[in-house]
Amino acid sequence: MIQLYGVAGSPFVRKVLFVLAVKELPFEHIQQMPFARDPEYLKINPLGKIPSLRDGDVLLCDSTVICEYLEDAYPEHPVYPLDIPGKARARWLEELAGSRVTELAAGIFFQRYMRPKVLKQEPDEALIEKIINKQLPPMLDYLESQVPGEGFLFGDNITLADVSLLSPFVNAGYAGFAVDPSRWPVFVGFMERVKSQPVVARLLAESAAAMGQA
Numbered sequence: 001m002i003q004l005y006g007v008a009g010s011p012f013v014r015k016v017l018f019v020l021a022v023k024e025l026p027f028e029h030i031q032q033m034p035f036a037r038d039p040e041y042l043k044i045n046p047l048g049k050i051p052s053l054r055d056g057d058v059l060l061c062d063s064t065v066i067c068e069y070l071e072d073a074y075p076e077h078p079v080y081p082l083d084i085p086g087k088a089r090a091r092w093l094e095e096l097a098g099s100r101v102t103e104l105a106a107g108i109f110f111q112r113y114m115r116p117k118v119l120k121q122e123p124d125e126a127l128i129e130k131i132i133n134k135q136l137p138p139m140l141d142y143l144e145s146q147v148p149g150e151g152f153l154f155g156d157n158i159t160l161a162d163v164s165l166l167s168p169f170v171n172a173g174y175a176g177f178a179v180d181p182s183r184w185p186v187f188v189g190f191m192e193r194v195k196s197q198p199v200v201a202r203l204l205a206e207s208a209a210a211m212g213q214a
Ligand SMILES: N[C@@H](CCC(=O)N[C@@H](CS)C(=O)NCC(=O)O)C(=O)O
Pocket: 010, 011, 012, 034, 035, 047, 048, 049, 050, 051, 061, 062, 063, 064, 098
């Protein structure tokens, strides 16, 4: 059976949980915390990051690599658009979400949640202020221009790109941050639609419970 290493509170693990759920693939969830520097886990993922996934002899690290593998290996119930330009754009938005958007939105979560609660360190308030007031607004302006006013990025069916864009902001929400709906109404409306899709709503409820936010 497929084994997934990681915890549901991670925006990256959430991508894989979404794909496994859409594809209705049974799996064993091995609760692996990030930053644990666990020697056994470092043999699985030399970066010590989550998620990792094992499927028989296949052992993979990195959420994007894992999700693309699952799409190729289990093509039923696709999570990427099927046309080439759509798939390429989905990959770009997934890449952007996993890099700069996560650095910013999940950065708020890291400072306000992970540092005090898990790492027993003080949050860097100056950095949080800079992210919220200087760095995040231009990115939100871009996202506002990229998402649709109705439906999802690629029409009526939700894809991994939709969930990837939402996921870092879910973590920012755990740290008390909400995107201003008066400034970015289209993006906020889009995130609400993604959140209310049954498969996503279920994942978010599990994630919130695991984070003590339910
Ligand atoms: N590019 C990786 C990033 C994974 C990642 O950064 N995961 C975080 C948790 S959300 C982590 O494990 N951090 C621990 C560390 O950096 O040591 C992916 O897409 O899977």
